[in-house]
Amino acid sequence: DGGITQSPKYLFRKEGQNVTLSCEQNLNHDAMYWYRQDPGQGLRLIYYSQIVNDFQKGDIAEGYSVSREKKESFPLTVTSAQKNPTAFYLCASSLRAGNNYGYTFGSGTRLTVV
Amino acid sequence: GQNIDQPTEMTATEGAIVQINCTYQTSGFNGLFWYQQHAGEAPTFLSYNVLDGLEEKGRFSSFLSRSKGYSYLLLKELQMKDSASYLCAVRDRKSNDYKLSFGAGTTVTVRA
Numbered sequence: 001d002g003g004i005t006q007s008p009k010y011l012f013r014k015e016g017q018n019v020t021l022s023c024e025q026n027l028n029h030d031a032m033y034w035y036r037q038d039p040g041q042g043l044r045l046i047y048y049s050q051i052v053n054d055f056q057k058g059d060i061a062e063g064y065s066v067s068r069e070k071k072e073s074f075p076l077t078v079t080s081a082q083k084n085p086t087a088f089y090l091c092a093s094s095l096r097a098g099n100n101y102g103y104t105f106g107s108g109t110r111l112t113v114v
Numbered sequence: 115g116q117n118i119d120q121p122t123e124m125t126a127t128e129g130a131i132v133q134i135n136c137t138y139q140t141s142g143f144n145g146l147f148w149y150q151q152h153a154g155e156a157p158t159f160l161s162y163n164v165l166d167g168l169e170e171k172g173r174f175s176s177f178l179s180r181s182k183g184y185s186y187l188l189l190k191e192l193q194m195k196d197s198a199s200y201l202c203a204v205r206d207r208k209s210n211d212y213k214l215s216f217g218a219g220t221t222v223t224v225r226a
């Protein structure tokens with residue numbers, strides 16, 4: 001079955017540590033996205049990529065980095081420069097030209113700073 | 115960017131009807147989506163509107179008025195499992211960029 005997989009489901013980070021969240025899809029989607037969700041707030045766009053080896057900053061890119069070396073994979077690194085990283089992170093993918101269901105979402109990674 | 119507004123919370127009784135409104139402002143409207151999200155889980159697709167009018171899908175219906183920048187999601191015959199957050203999202207077509215912008219979500223609580 002096609003889908004989008006995020007790992008790990010839960011992640012704990014120490015102060016000053018970089019961590020990488022994994023996102024893999026086998027839907028043959030061109031576009032992939034990373035969103036952050038905080039309590040009482042909507043999904044805020046961190047980074048997105050429409051094709052391999054290209055990506056753009058979203059609304060809250062500071063303190064994050066991404067790569068898109070393969071179509072299937074779009075990992076997100078939360079760096080020590082991100083001052084408030086505790087949040088629920090969602091990865092999504094879609095056909096580049098859009099469709100009538102929007103995104104397919106992964107199951108999310110909950111990151112907590114300890 | 116887009117300004118997408120929806121109420122923060124709504125409460126209704128099992129078996130009743132609830133209407134969640136969403137207003138938006140965008141320069142290149144290319145569709146409006148509603149997603150359901152249970153706590154700690156990923157959003158799941160409910161409905162899509164790109165033309166004016168009502169789309170009905172079982173107990174859920176969604177309406178769009180592009181001239182008013184307005185949509186609503188109607189949930190009928192409410193069940194306890196409908197307690198969740200409902201996200202309104204707008205797709206804006208700019209330079210072949212089809213990313214979605216999301217409202218803050220409306221938390222619906224269904225009471226027995």
